[in-house]
Amino acid sequence: MKAVFLPGDRRVEIRAVEVPKPGPGEVLIAVKASCICRSDLSLYYGNAVISGGGQCITGHEPAGVVAETGPGVKAFRTGDRVAVYLGIGCGVCEYCRMGNFHLCATWRCIGFTANGGNAEYIVVPERNCLRIPDSMSFVAAAISTDAFGTLYSACRKLRVDGSAFVGIWGLGPMGSAGVLAAKALGGRVVVFDPIHDRRDFATKLGADLALDPGAADVRERVEAFAGGQGLDCAIDCSGSGAAQNMALDLIRPLGRVAFIGESRETTIRPSEQLIRKQATLIGSWYFNIAEYDEIVRVLTEQKIDLEQLATHRFGLDEAETAFRLFDERKTEKAVFVL
Numbered sequence: 117m118k119a120v121f122l123p124g125d126r127r128v129e130i131r132a133v134e135v136p137k138p139g140p141g142e143v144l145i146a147v148k149a150s151c152i153c154r155s156d157l158s159l160y161y162g163n164a165v166i167s168g169g170g171q172c173i174t175g176h177e178p179a180g181v182v183a184e185t186g187p188g189v190k191a192f193r194t195g196d197r198v199a200v201y202l203g204i205g206c207g208v209c210e211y212c213r214m215g216n217f218h219l220c221a222t223w224r225c226i227g228f229t230a231n232g233g234n235a236e237y238i239v240v241p242e243r244n245c246l247r248i249p250d251s252m253s254f255v256a257a258a259i260s261t262d263a264f265g266t267l268y269s270a271c272r273k274l275r276v277d278g279s280a281f282v283g284i285w286g287l288g289p290m291g292s293a294g295v296l297a298a299k300a301l302g303g304r305v306v307v308f309d310p311i312h313d314r315r316d317f318a319t320k321l322g323a324d325l326a327l328d329p330g331a332a333d334v335r336e337r338v339e340a341f342a343g344g345q346g347l348d349c350a351i352d353c354s355g356s357g358a359a360q361n362m363a364l365d366l367i368r369p370l371g372r373v374a375f376i377g378e379s380r381e382t383t384i385r386p387s388e389q390l391i392r393k394q395a396t397l398i399g400s401w402y403f404n405i406a407e408y409d410e411i412v413r414v415l416t417e418q419k420i421d422l423e424q425l426a427t428h429r430f431g432l433d434e435a436e437t438a439f440r441l442f443d444e445r446k447t448e449k450a451v452f453v454l
């Protein structure tokens with residue numbers, strides 16, 4: 117089968133590899149859709165955000181059809197439609213038992229340290245399969261995991277509801293999915309991105325206000341938007357220090373901030389931005405596997421169209437073009453469709 121590898125230095129290699137066999141408790145999935153994510157670019161450049169990444173088949177956001185089940189598989193059978201949870205945990209530690217496989221001390225991440233979904237087939241443990249309804253397309257299912265699921269989980273942790281004014285920084289696929297998630301929970305949403313087209317796209321998705329973070333009157337416009345006060349909730353998807361600080365500066369007292377965009381180092385002003393406001397700053401990463409049923413329910417009940425985030429679709433053979441355009445920020449979600 118064909119599989120996409122990113123060995124670094126912006127090289128994209130499509131290699132022919134054996135179709136894997138599912139072992140005990142594992143399933144073989146015929147991949148139908150697999151998304152490119154900003155975190156994949158760390159592999160593309162050669163400085164993986166998940167240490168040890170770079171040797172495996174890429175792709176941590178796949179969806180497809182169960183093609184074969186290994187011995188002892190109980191809940192899934194050939195033909196089932198599934199998305200895939202990216203963290204493969206030990207299954208028995210405290211974090212695995214609570215559904216946070218990605219917090220397990222011995223976890224592996226598909227697409228980084230375990231073979232991923234940018235291939236014709238992928239093998240994962242049965243417990244990593246996320247059942248999807250017939251009404252959900254494979255492209256939507258792939259987007260429902262890391263993109264929508266991560267932002268939905270962050271919005272829930274920040275207690276976004278109908279009374280919340282929510283700011284979102286960085287309008288790549290994560291931030292755009294955040295607009296859909298925050299609106300689904302009833303929030304009033306202001307977005308920040310220097311790229312005009314991305315602000316327009318967020319507005320089409322339902323953002324109530326879109327601002328260039330470099331504009332001189334940002335604070336005034338945010339306060340006018342939020343009833344004369346700061347924001348209740350803020351989510352940084354960009355990972356830039358300037359955006360992280362702007363998020364902390366623009367929340368009101370008792371406000372809540374989540375950092376989602378990968379970021380190795382930043383400087384903040386704790387007294388002014390956190391202590392004096394009694395603000396809460398959290399890191400949020402992916403979602404608890406038990407949240408996925410709720411994610412599907414919200415997407416289905418509210419008829420949220422995740423396919424609109426997939427601005428570009430590619431075959432596996434076009435992987436080089438796909439990663440280049442994604443790297444150049446020419447796409448929102450770029451998806452391999454098989």
Ligand SMILES: [Zn+2]
Nearest residue numbers: 153155177262
């Ligand atoms: Zn991702």
Ligand SMILES: [Zn+2]
Nearest residue numbers: 206209212220
């Ligand atoms: Zn574990």
